[in-house]
Amino acid sequence: MHVVVAAGAEGGGTIRPLGGTAARVTDLAAAVRSLEAAERPRWVWADARRVYPALLAAGVRLSRCHDVALTEGLLLGADARYGEPRQARAAFARLHGLPVPEDPHEAAEGHQPGGTQASLFEPAPAEDPSSEAGMVAEVFEDQLRRVARTPDPGRFRLLVAAESAGALVAAEMRHDGMPWREDVHDELLTGLLGPRPAHGMRPGKLQALADEVAAAFGQPVNPDSPQQIVRAFKAAGIEVPSTRSHVLKAVDHPAVAPLLAYKELARLHSAHGWAWAAQWVGGGRLRPEYVVGGVVSGRWATSGGGALQIPKVMRRVVVADDGWTLVVADAAQLEPRVLAALSGDRGLARAAGEIDLYAALAGAFGGVRDSAKVAMLSAMYGGTSGDASKLLPVMRRRFPKAYAFVEDAARAGEEGRLVRSWLGRTCPPPSERWRRLVAGPEGARAARDRGRFTRNFVVQATAAEWALTLLAVLRGLLPDPARLVFFQHDEVMVHCPLGLAAEVREAVGRAADEATRLLFGDTPVRFPMEAVAVACYADAK
DNA sequence: TACACAAGCGCC
DNA sequence: AAAGGGCGCTTGTGTA
Known part of the structure; x- marks a missing residue:
């Protein structure tokens, strides 16, 4: 069941089951809460940032959503239309051939007077929630049709679901905050x-x-x-x-x-x-604004707060509440494992079935683990340093499918073509500037640079969607009152009562297995995710 | 005064 | 950890 929801002024709004009739309510949170309890629908909204924070403030948590703005971004990208406005209103205008409005927060970007004000996207209630709900319903149905026309609709649906779940997690993590001892x-x-x-x-x-x-x-x-x-x-x-x-x-x-x-x-x-x-910490919590899909590869960014660049020395400031603990987990050697699964290379997949992938690869590189590592990294990132020129031919001979996979991605980039992640996230098309450069005297260098980017994109973007899927699954497995409080590319942190630590650690492992199954089905590749329970983030490594 | 850009470094 | 890609963020500096 799908239900469109739009927030209006003063806590009111509109709820509209898909295919049903819209209902205006004066207490949106109460209405959403009771429908969630009764039906657990997939909530369809224009933009989580405009609806969900107020619901969270009212104590309402939802299990599933479809975020129209995030989905629009994915669909535009798949059509090589990066940079066009993604908000539901813009999608609606495109659908009807009307003038397309700019995204409000994109337009508001840039330096603020005084320089101290962060450019937060203010969740503005809709002026007319009923008309917004109608618009969202129409765009949503159009999006379903467009998803069905992507090269692999099944995977793209998973991508949309994971990205939307990310919107829920991002809002919740901002609401709950990461423990931060001032x-x-x-x-x-x-x-x-x-x-x-x-x-x-x-x-x-x-x-x-x-x-x-x-x-x-x-x-x-x-x-x-x-x-x-x-x-x-x-x-x-x-x-x-x-x-x-x-x-x-x-x-x-x-x-x-x-x-x-x-x-x-x-x-x-x-x-x-x-x-x-003073700006980002309050009440013993750090509350950054996460930007889901803020990086073209699908990694998250933050807007202000720099929460994804917190120096390691500051990890000792992150301390669980009394009687609580932090369960911290990161995916080990995620990107080479992703390449193994992506490329279907049997030999590499066999090595990626081990806990230490590089040790398992060493045999192919004269028994030297370090050489295996350099070869893998050079293949994934286009590196040319050190022994890369000696090791890459070995890589090519021993792991031909993996090697060919990243080489093909690089070639596509150099030729100005697009590459896609496993689930269908698409890299940006080359800019006009790049096309001019590539035709000029510096052309070879520009081409090589873009080749390195697309080579890296296929791996990084797929790693990001594995991590996002893990996050979405884990969120659903967490026992109350455990809370996700941090997510950094391939690392998650859960804040929970001490007594739940074992259960949460186990949930992390199950979520990793489930994410692997959802993305890659039956694969020999393992994605180890070791979770530790610590009082302080600094003790996690 | 306001703004744009470069340098430099943090994270993965 | 590698070491590549990218992104956020602050400060200094040049230009309008």
Whole structure:
């Protein structure tokens, strides 16, 4: 059963079973709650971000949805129409040949006055929820028809379901938040940087390092300015091409040590310091805004908050509540396993049936595990460094189907064609700029670059959909009140009472198996997902 | 003052 | 872990 739902003003809205008649309700949350309990329908809405947060705030959780905006994005991509507006209103306009409105949040992107305001997408209630529901119903039915016309509708349906489930998880994770001990964070910052400074000032330890750098150069230098640093080194008789850390490490000069220390700490201070916490942390929880499908490969992004780039040193700030625990799990060697399943290479699949895939491959590479690793990575990412040129021919001979699979993807990219993931997510078509470049003197390089991108895309995008499927399945297996609180590409975190830890860990393993079965059916490839229960994120590895 | 862009580095 | 791809984010800097 499918039910369209649209939120209106003041907690009201419209509910419209597909094929039935619309009902206006004054208490949308109550109406949705009772229908969910009775029927467990698949809820169809324009955009989870416009409907679901308010339902969560009212204590309503849903099991399934179809997100029209996310689905529209997938369908447009499949037609090589990246960048067109994805909102239900835009899809409706395209369907009827009307002028297509821009997506409101896309249009609102860019720098905000003052620079401190994050560009959050505000969930605006519909002005007329009944007309929105009608529009959504019509677009939804059109989307079903378009899905049926994709090269593999069965897989694409799974992709749509997984992406939509991601929208539920993303909203729930923002609602619940990841445990974040503000006192531990402050302690960590104070220990590394010195006490919290007055607004606009450098913390004491940063200032001391900046002074050391200036003293070493014998002149005032702003360590935050790469240009000034390059000039200062030049004045000292040292030419550096850039001020990247790995470049500076090779330089013999007394300014290098304090400068490297400064860069590391300055980043911590500016990207994840007190000001960041004031904006994104509250009530012992970090609440970033996740952007489902925000990366072309299908990985998630965040809008503000930088939750997917939290430095490892900050993991000790993530601590379970008293009497609760964090179950942390990540997929081991996910991408080579995905390649094994994608390509149907028997030899590689056999190795991917082992817990340590690279160790299992070593035999093909003179018994050297490291060589197997380099060969696999070079094949998947188009690397040319080190021993790649020696190892790739071995890869080609021993694992011909896997090798051919990534080579074909690279060739398609170089020729300006499209590639698709296992479930049908499509890479962006080449830009106009690329087409011009490719026809010019730098053409070979541009072609090679796009080839590396498409080579990587097929693997990364399929890995992302395996992880997304795992997330969706796991969500359904979690016992109340366990909550998903973090998802980072191939890693999940569940916050649950101590007594549920064993059950949750087992659920993670079952979800991994089920995701594997849903995507690849009966395959010898294993996707190990080891879950550990810890009090603190830092103890998970 | 506002904006666009580059540099640099965090995560996977 | 590899090491490739990409993305978010802040600061500095040049230009309108």
